Amino acid sequence: MPATARREVLTDLIATPGHSALKAARETRGYSLEELSLTCGLSIQEIADIESGRDTDSSKLRRIAVALQLPEDAVIGAAAMAPPESRIA
Secondary structure, three states: OOOOOOOOOHHHHOOEOOEOHHHHHHHHOOOOHHHHHHHHOOOHHHHHHHHHOOOOOHHHHHHHHHHHOOOHHHHHHHHHOOOHHHHOO
């Protein structure tokens, strides 16, 4: 985990205007897209698609949850709550 990381778990998954809950969690934990990509083994584009709600593959969400040390259910739930317009490809 990056040295700038904070350890809040539940508050990490609250979306803010212009940020998805997963992006907020990643940034709170101190990860750039590149760092998370290296940590969880997903491409930067895959992570960006997940953060924007365009991809909700549960196996990818689990990998992100493990990398960010967050409960899998919370990460999967946060992805499911993405605004419907962001899920349109």
